[in-house]
């Protein structure tokens with residue numbers, strides 16, 4: 001039980017260091033808060049809330065993973081190497097794919113309330 005609690009504390013510490021160190025993550029959290037505010041404002045349905053929360057979680061979770069991969073690459077080498085750049089670019093690309101998907105889903109959900 002104690003180690004379970006410790007893993008939670010380490011995970012929260014990881015989330016906090018990701019947020020405090022990464023500009024992109026801060027921006028994504030601001031956008032997520034705006035979307036949540038908009039959701040309350042236009043009273044989206046429970047099903048729409050599930051989709052919105054899932055999108056926010058996936059984008060922020062993947063961004064945290066991207067930060068971890070960037071840190072790992074920097075730990076392995078701080079020299080400019082094509083493979084290091086490629087790894088960082090692929091990880092950033094994964095965030096971009098999911099972010100675009102979240103934007104499209106957001107437009108589909110909020111469109112009917114805005115029109």
Ligand SMILES: Nc1ncnc2c1ncn2[C@@H]1O[C@H](COP(=O)(O)OP(=O)(O)OP(=O)(O)O)[C@@H](O)[C@H]1O
Nearest residue numbers: 070077078079080081082083084085086088089092
């Ligand atoms: N070690 C490296 N070797 C080659 N290219 C790199 C390396 N590190 C980063 N890059 C390239 O720079 C892009 C941005 O990387 P990153 O966000 O880590 O910033 P940085 O270039 O290390 O500088 P900073 O951390 O100051 O923003 C990567 O997506 C990659 O294309």
